[in-house]
Amino acid sequence: MNFFGFGQTADIDIVLNDAETRKKAEHNSEDGKKDKYFLFFDGETVSGKVNVTLKYPGKRLEHNGIKVEFVGQIELYYDRGNHHEFVSLVKDLARPGELTQSQTFDFEFTHVEKPYESYTGQNVKLRYFLKVTIGRRLSDITKELDIVVHTLSTYPDLNSSIKMEVGIEDCLHIEFEYNKSKYHLKDVIVGKIYFLLVRIKIRHMEIDIIRRETTGTGPSVYNENDTIAKYEIMDGAPVRGESIPIRLFLAGYELTPTMKDVNKKFSVRYFLNLVLIDEEDRRYFKQQEIILWRKGDIVKKSMSHQAIIAAQRFEGSSNPERSHSQSAEDDKS
Numbered sequence: 001m002n003f004f005g006f007g008q009t010a011d012i013d014i015v016l017n018d019a020e021t022r023k024k025a026e027h028n029s030e031d032g033k034k035d036k037y038f039l040f041f042d043g044e045t046v047s048g049k050v051n052v053t054l055k056y057p058g059k060r061l062e063h064n065g066i067k068v069e070f071v072g073q074i075e076l077y078y079d080r081g082n083h084h085e086f087v088s089l090v091k092d093l094a095r096p097g098e099l100t101q102s103q104t105f106d107f108e109f110t111h112v113e114k115p116y117e118s119y120t121g122q123n124v125k126l127r128y129f130l131k132v133t134i135g136r137r138l139s140d141i142t143k144e145l146d147i148v149v150h151t152l153s154t155y156p157d158l159n160s161s162i163k164m165e166v167g168i169e170d171c172l173h174i175e176f177e178y179n180k181s182k183y184h185l186k187d188v189i190v191g192k193i194y195f196l197l198v199r200i201k202i203r204h205m206e207i208d209i210i211r212r213e214t215t216g217t218g219p220s221v222y223n224e225n226d227t228i229a230k231y232e233i234m235d236g237a238p239v240r241g242e243s244i245p246i247r248l249f250l251a252g253y254e255l256t257p258t259m260k261d262v263n264k265k266f267s268v269r270y271f272l273n274l275v276l277i278d279e280e281d282r283r284y285f286k287q288q289e290i291i292l293w294r295k296g297d298i299v300k301k302s303m304s305h306q307a308i309i310a311a312q313r314f315e316g317s318s319n320p321e322r323s324h325s326q327s328a329e330d331d332k333s
Contacts, residue, residue, distance in 0.1 A: 010061055010099070012132050012143035014068075016048040027148045028120045028254070037148040040128070042115060046070055046147075047108035050093060050132050054102050064135035066094040068107045072114060072149075074265045075125045076215055078222070086263050087113060087128070096135070116262050117151040117294070122224040123215045124266045151257060152296040155184075162191075166274065166286045173197035176274060178246075178288075184295035185255050189272070191246040195238045201279040205233040207248060208273040209255075210287070215266040228270075229253045250292075257294045 016022060016038060025039040040046065050068055054061055072087030089112065093105040119126040128149050134141040162178040178191040193205075209229040215222045231248045238244070259268040270292050276284040 009055055010102075010134065010141060011053045011055065012134070012141060013051040013053070014048060014130055014132060014143060014145040015051065016046070016145075019048070025148045025150065027118060030120060030125065037146055040112075040114060040147050040149050041152060042113060042149070043111050044114075045108060045110050046112050046130070047106075048130075050105045050107060052099065052103050052105070052134065054099065057101060061099040061134075062136070063094070063098065064096045064137065065092065066105065066132070066134050067092050068105075069131045069133070070109045070112060070128070071131060072116070072128045073126070074263055075127070076265065077123050077125070078215075084263065084265060086115070093132075114149040115151075116149070117257055117259065118148045119256060119259065119262075119268065121213045121266075121268065122226065123213060123222055126262065126266075150294055153184075153257070153293040155295070162272075162288055162290075164286060164288060166276070166284065167197075168200070168284070171197070171199045172202075172276075172284070174276075176286075178272065178290075182291040182293060183250060184293055185257070186251040186295065189246065189248040189250065189290075193233065193244045193246065193274075195240055195242045195244075198238055198240050202238060202276050203279050204277040205238075205244075206275050207231045207233060207246065208275060209248075209250075209253065210271045210273050211255075212269045212271065213266065214269070217264070228255065255292055258291045 019038070023039045024036040026034045027037055028034055050066075052061075052066070068091050070087065070089040071085060074084040074086065076082070076084075089109050091107050091109070093107065094103075114128060116126055118128060128147050130145045130147070132143045159180040159182045162181050164176055166172065166174040166176070173196040175194040175196060176191060177194075178189060183189060208227050208231075211226045211228050213224045213226070215224075229248070231246070233244055233246060255270070256268060258270060259266070261267055269289060271287045271289050274286045274288075278284075
């Protein structure tokens with residue numbers, strides 16, 4: 001770059017103010033690898049320092065301004081040219097001029113709204129990141145730092161059980177019951193299956209957890225089903241009058257909260273799929289949607305007021321404006 005007379009390049013480093021104490025969370029990348037990122041919640045302040053280090057001290061760096069952005073965006077893989085930003089905040093760090101030595105800039109985005117959970121799926125990615133840009137005449141110098149956002153919910157006030165039947169006339173009649181319809185991500189699904197009529201030879205039965213990711217709208221809707229878990233209920237033939245208990249621990253699986261119509265771009269829903277296979281390899285199944293939500297593992301008293309309000313957002317909660325003290329009691333339970 002110095003050959004063209006546009007100044008000397010520099011390295012950019014973004015350091016969060018609470019980097020030593022802030023919790024990190026694992027998150028999948030597009031290639032399926034897991035990385036750890038700093039964890040934030042809705043309403044929390046994002047602050048830190050930007051270190052600009054000249055590669056060759058003593059040589060000036062001409063620029064058209066330095067800025068830092070906080071961005072929340074959705075990227076649909078089939079439409080990679082368009083990034084849909086739902087959060088976009090900008091802070092100017094320096095006016096156009098020149099740097100003659102390495103320099104550090106402070107920044108702070110106060111009580112930032114982060115309405116959605118970070119997500120990397122089959123056809124869509126929702127990410128939050130800080131981006132520093134040193135504007136230049138020929139090509140900008142940029143640096144990004146991704147963070148992960150988790151959305152917290154309070155315990156739903158209404159959480160009815162699920163009772164359903166699977167039947168083939170004069171051949172099979174099964175009733176199954178799950179203890180509730182809404183589960184937090186470390187919950188246990190407890191249920192029971194009753195065999196009322198069995199005239200076909202069943203050799204295998206299992207429950208699958210299926211994640212259904214829906215992207216697009218209208219005629220351009222894409223559905224991707226991904227089997228997250230398989231839980232074998234029985235291996236062998238049941239008899240009439242038999243009942244089988246179910247205990248499925250969710251903590252061991254990679255699950256996210258249910259997401260409905262996120263920014264009108266995508267949804268993520270979960271289903272329990274009861275599968276029966278007979279001796280002729282015919283499959284019978286019944287599917288039931290469940291709601292998953294993230295239970296806060298931090299005490300809300302230590303959170304900002306904005307974060308408390310965000311933690312109370314839960315579709316299906318009949319009283320989302322519950323008091324601060326009630327929210328704290330929910331955490332203790």
